[in-house]
Amino acid sequence: MAAKDRRVTPPKSPTLGVGRTVLRDQVKTLLLDRILSGVYAPGDRLIETRIAQELGTSQAPVREALRELELLRFVESASFRGTWVREVSDDELIEVFPIRAALEEIAAREAAKRLNGDVAALEAEIEGMANARDVREQVEHDVRFHRLIVEASGNSRLMEVWDSLQVDARTTITALGTGLPPEKAAELHRPILEALRRKSAKAAGREIRGHVEMFGKLLIEQRGHRS
16 A cells, blocks of 8 residues: 555544653554554554654654564555555454464463462452553553463473564554453453462363453454444
């Protein structure tokens, strides 16, 4: 799709509190929010200088954020043409969910045996998620919850593959795309926690697989409502 030099002046995201010391991750989250909500449409050019000026920051974090969004295939760039928003299909948005669901099912089954019912660290992440002040903080606790389970499996290869899925960025996409409040998102993790507390490998695997698959479906449902 050809890039459109359309000047977009969107409102700042109320959930991020972007100030003059914007960090790369905050910029990335803000741009993702605008892309997913349709403020930036496919083909719109994303000009570093304009974005940096709007956010009151240097171009460096904007450039880094755009580079990460290109790796996630939300934007494209070319020499002498700049960077623009690419059209992302529903299939592209959900393609990682079944892979992640299968990996985390294996991890949770093993974690249930190895944790021996000690879920204090996981419980702390759920509490942190519920009390998150913004999307970024919610995502940090969410990702740590799942990472702790994968780490508890004791399978280093599984951990490597899970890391390669860019779970932190994709969890941000899910949080922005579904718009679930932190308290609700946190509660949806509790069945996994309880299965691990009971040391039930079968239940833990089933709960975490259903959890990940549900968020994939929910993301697409919400996207359909917005279109």
